[in-house]
Amino acid sequence: MFKGICRETHNGNMVTKILKIPKFFTCIRNFSSENVLVEVNNKTNTAILRLSRPPVNGLNLEVLNEFESLLSQLEQQKVNGVIITSNKEGILTGGIDIAELQTIDQRRLKKYWTTFRDTFLKLYNTPLLTVAVINGHSPAGGCLFSTACDYRVMTRNYNIGGNETQLGLVAPIWFMDRVADLIGHRQAELAFTQGKLFSTDEAHKLGLIDEIVENTAEGLSKAQIIINSFANVPKKAREISKRFTRQQFLDKMIRDTDDDIRHFVNHIGSNETQKIIEQYMQKLKSKRF
Numbered sequence: 001m002f003k004g005i006c007r008e009t010h011n012g013n014m015v016t017k018i019l020k021i022p023k024f025f026t027c028i029r030n031f032s033s034e035n036v037l038v039e040v041n042n043k044t045n046t047a048i049l050r051l052s053r054p055p056v057n058g059l060n061l062e063v064l065n066e067f068e069s070l071l072s073q074l075e076q077q078k079v080n081g082v083i084i085t086s087n088k089e090g091i092l093t094g095g096i097d098i099a100e101l102q103t104i105d106q107r108r109l110k111k112y113w114t115t116f117r118d119t120f121l122k123l124y125n126t127p128l129l130t131v132a133v134i135n136g137h138s139p140a141g142g143c144l145f146s147t148a149c150d151y152r153v154m155t156r157n158y159n160i161g162g163n164e165t166q167l168g169l170v171a172p173i174w175f176m177d178r179v180a181d182l183i184g185h186r187q188a189e190l191a192f193t194q195g196k197l198f199s200t201d202e203a204h205k206l207g208l209i210d211e212i213v214e215n216t217a218e219g220l221s222k223a224q225i226i227i228n229s230f231a232n233v234p235k236k237a238r239e240i241s242k243r244f245t246r247q248q249f250l251d252k253m254i255r256d257t258d259d260d261i262r263h264f265v266n267h268i269g270s271n272e273t274q275k276i277i278e279q280y281m282q283k284l285k286s287k288r289f
């Protein structure tokens with residue numbers, strides 16, 4: 001056993017814990033950030049990236065920046081694969097931290113949306129093999145980010161999908177495109193016009209996820225098996241094939257950057273949408289949704 005140091009906040013106080021880490025599994029603490037934990041398995045050279053921002057791993061500006069920067073570091077480390085999951089079984093992420101949308105400040109909205117897009121693009125475009133272990137609910141932004149991975153496994157009895165329309169918001173067109181890539185245009189049209197959240201079984205039947213697992217542990221070992229299955233595939237050829245199969249989506253998304261940011265700022269920054277968001281937050285807090 002190695003010993004490692006872990007710092008956590010507990011009831012607002014910073015607590016230092018001594019962790020016992022199995023010999024082959026080194027937790028590189030200085031790699032982790034405030035809201036995203038990283039472990040690199042020395043034996044398999046695979047990284048597990050765990051979202052860790054209570055209560056629901058809401059995607060605020062900090063989480064997005066940390067996630068993007070950690071992924072860049074893992075690219076430099078040339079790990080064999082990255083598994084993305086949640087530190088809290090039950091919720092992969094509640095999607096965008098709605099507090100980030102509660103403003104009409106156009107500069108702030110523009111900064112947030114640019115970062116959100118860049119983080120998605122980083123994940124979508126990384127040459128690394130990526131597997132999402134969706135070990136909990138994954139609405140909206142959570143679903144979007146998992147569609148950027150190369151493979152998705154999901155635990156039973158949770159929900160995934162783009163629920164924006166149900167909230168009175170409109171999902172970005174590139175989220176719709178990405179879901180249509182996976183489940184087909186007709187099913188995506190139905191899903192987004194209804195703001196539909198799918199159960200694990202439904203998502204599997206449609207192809208929104210690739211496999212169902214019983215729990216996080218099984219999800220992690222399944223993800224490792226997927227990564228291992230690429231061991232004998234020539235790395236450069238795999239990377240270029242990934243780039244080629246994703247190029248068309250990427251070109252469109254980049255070409256439409258200015259329009260997308262302008263639409264987001266106008267849509268979210270309008271007084272009408274701000275009222276909708278405020279009402280949704282109230283519902284969420286009183287659990288009336």
Ligand SMILES: CCCCC/C=C\C/C=C\CC/C=C/CC(=O)SCCNC(=O)CCNC(=O)[C@H](O)C(C)(C)COP(=O)(O)OP(=O)(O)OC[C@H]1O[C@@H](n2cnc3c(N)ncnc32)[C@H](O)[C@@H]1OP(=O)(O)O
Binds near residue numbers: 056097142170173
């Ligand atoms: C017209 C032209 C249009 C052009 C458009 C162009 C561009 C548009 C681009 C974007 C549009 C907007 C895109 C939005 C994407 C999103 O991601 S929006 C977020 C959607 N997410 C949700 O709806 C999830 C809501 N949350 C839940 O369903 C549940 O909380 C949960 C995740 C399933 C967890 O349930 P659980 O019972 O465990 O926890 P609680 O519900 O009790 O929640 C705990 C605590 O956390 C707060 N909270 C939950 N989710 C969020 C969130 N997303 N942001 C902020 N806060 C959240 C909740 O309120 C509780 O707080 P507390 O009461 O203070 O404890």
